[in-house]
Amino acid sequence: MSLPRQVSIAVIGAGGVGKAFLSQLAKLTTNLSRSPSTPTHLSLIWLSTSKKALYHADYKTLNNWESELSASSTTPLPPAELAEYLVKAPGKVVLVDNTSNQDVADSYPLFLKKGISIVTPNKKAFSSTFSLWTSIFDAAGNGKGNGGYVFHESSVGAGLPVISTLKELVETGDEVVKIEGVFSGTMSFLFNSFQPTSGSGGGKFSAEVKKAKDLGYTEPDPRDDLNGLDVARKLTILARLAGLEVESPTSFPVQSLIPKELESCTSGDDFLARLPEFDGQMDELKAAAEKEGKVVRFVGSVNVPKGEVKVGLEKFDKSHPIAALKGSDNIIAFYTKRYGDNPLIIQGAGAGGEVTAMGVTGDLIKVLRLLQ
Incomplete structure (x- = not known):
């Protein structure tokens, strides 16, 4: 041609x-x-x-x-x-x-x-x-x-080949059953450092958010990452490519990590200054996961047969690929008819110019x- x-x-x-x-x-x-x-x-x-x-x-x-x-x-x-x-x-x-x-x-x-x-x-x-x-x-x-x-x-x-892979699965007649993963470099970095799989547990949640912001991993106002909308947008795109008529990123459950009391903060700095008041809630989640030998991660999932999309915190065994992520990497797993119990996994840097x-x-x- x-x-x-x-x-x-x-x-x-x-x-x-x-x-x-x-x-x-x-x-x-x-x-x-x-x-x-x-x-x-x-x-x-x-x-x-x-x-x-x-x-x-x-x-x-x-x-x-x-x-x-x-x-x-x-x-x-x-x-x-x-x-x-x-x-x-x-x-x-x-x-x-x-x-x-x-x-x-x-x-x-x-x-x-x-x-x-x-x-x-x-x-x-x-x-x-x-x-x-x-x-x-x-x-x-x-x-x-x-x-x-x-x-x-x-x-x-x-730059990960997520969309082209999903389109190819669909166009070649495979049946996508479930899509699950960590879709935000910011959230990946945050939870990998808040509750690492090895060594001592990370610092307080508010301290990890501040560290992520100082390193340039978050938006200028960290609430733009913590509200889960960025991940919800990505899940909307993948769900639509998989054949679901999702109306918008706010038409399914999205867990925001912004405490209700801090939604009205006037600035990102004001929000960061007050966030330590709510560290107890995240410490409880971390301790509960630790008791089960698991870690907490912020994930998105699409269940195609049920037509369900959701974004939020979930617990994973420390041996699970989602738990073992490093740095700010993304991981996306496609569970399909062809791939059976072993999903097709795409992993790597999911952010950066x-x-x-x-x-x-x-x-x-x-x-x-x-x-x-």
């Missing part, structure tokens, strides 16, 4: 993941242009952050984007106007959305219908309302439509293969 000669690339988001992706894109551009059979020329024609945009009316390639973006005083176009701009660009167009922006996510069907392909780690596009999910795949060329292609490997498990960007770049390569 011959690759297209020219593909225009538009990138939204130049933070941690965005910067890592742009550096991977530069290498990919060089490699593809040197292909002896069908050289492909990737041209970065749009780059925007939440406040600034960099682009030219004549679709000239952006070469010195870092210095030009910081000097730019141009504000980004709203999604509908951006779609109009991109649709007239030379060759095929791929939009890379490296944000978690809901407005951009809501516009995916619009971009896809215009033949613009999308690659993204944006969980909100695939975990908000079921109707948005349906609209996206009704429009996409790799869904039911004949528009652009859409891939979102990095929306679950960063470089690995997340790798999933996005991998998706871009998939789109380039499909574009003719």
